Amino acid sequence: MRIFAALVMTILCLQGCMQRSVEEQSRAFGNDEFTPTAWAAADQLGRGRMLASFLRQHPVKELSADQIRALLGPSTGYADYDENLAYFVGPSNVESEYGKGHLLIFVMDKKTGRIQQLRLVPSVKE
Amino acid sequence: MPVQSALALFNQLTEQERAYLRSHPHHIPVIMRAREFAQSEAKRLFAISGHNDNSDAFRHCLWSAQLARDIGITNARLYTTAHESSPRNPPKERAMDLHNNGVGLNIGTTKQSNEALSRRCMAALKTGLLKTLQVK
Numbered sequence: 001m002r003i004f005a006a007l008v009m010t011i012l013c014l015q016g017c018m019q020r021s022v023e024e025q026s027r028a029f030g031n032d033e034f035t036p037t038a039w040a041a042a043d044q045l046g047r048g049r050m051l052a053s054f055l056r057q058h059p060v061k062e063l064s065a066d067q068i069r070a071l072l073g074p075s076t077g078y079a080d081y082d083e084n085l086a087y088f089v090g091p092s093n094v095e096s097e098y099g100k101g102h103l104l105i106f107v108m109d110k111k112t113g114r115i116q117q118l119r120l121v122p123s124v125k126e
Numbered sequence: 127m128p129v130q131s132a133l134a135l136f137n138q139l140t141e142q143e144r145a146y147l148r149s150h151p152h153h154i155p156v157i158m159r160a161r162e163f164a165q166s167e168a169k170r171l172f173a174i175s176g177h178n179d180n181s182d183a184f185r186h187c188l189w190s191a192q193l194a195r196d197i198g199i200t201n202a203r204l205y206t207t208a209h210e211s212s213p214r215n216p217p218k219e220r221a222m223d224l225h226n227n228g229v230g231l232n233i234g235t236t237k238q239s240n241e242a243l244s245r246r247c248m249a250a251l252k253t254g255l256l257k258t259l260q261v262k
Binding site for chain 2: 076082
């Protein structure tokens with residue numbers, strides 16, 4: 001049992017290490033300057049091109065959901081819980097369980113209300 | 127489902143969901159399968175698995191209907207209510223979800239196939255039984 005648990009933990013750790021951060025993945029979309037106004041006017045592709053700039057300007061784990069909403073507007077997607085914020089970004093020629101395009105998910109810590117994790121589903125292939 | 131996604135989901139469970147799953151661990155695969163079918167049907171029928179819209183209402187209905195059929199309406203009500211129990215869940219959105227879950231739970235007592243439950247949830251949406259927060 002202990003060997004099995006250790007094996008599972010090793011696999012999970014390896015998967016975690018191999019997964020590139022959202023910041024790294026976002027560079028594949030482009031490098032347009034993020035501003036809340038430009039984001040609000042942009043389509044899904046345009047928002048993808050601004051993602052890297054947004055993440056450079058705003059350390060998301062220091063932000064609350066209200067602050068994210070003020071910058072990015074209301075969610076355009078849904079990711080498992082209403083309190084998570086979710087936005088479709090980038091090309092729509094990819095698909096996940098959530099729909100067409102990459103879903104940028106701000107997973108909220110249900111106790112603190114701060115952003116616990118940032119996910120991009122599906123992840124961007126190298 | 128990829129291990130990473132399952133792990134990410136597990137980390138997000140509400141306290142009440144964790145408590146339920148601790149006492150009913152054998153329901154985990156049933157709940158996950160129902161979630162996956164509800165999401166894929168929403169995506170197939172609406173092109174998106176959205177938020178506060180028709181696809182959201184339909185997805186909650188279908189998830190709850192499958193659970194009522196597979197783990198019984200009492201357990202299904204307990205779990206689907208636990209899913210909405212975070213104090214950070216906006217009250218209007220929680221009310222919408224609980225309403226649509228309730229419609230789905232009743233549909234699920236008919237014990238029909240996934241496809242039939244999907245059709246009945248779609249009919250519930252079209253006849254105005256399900257709620258959304260979208261301005262019409």
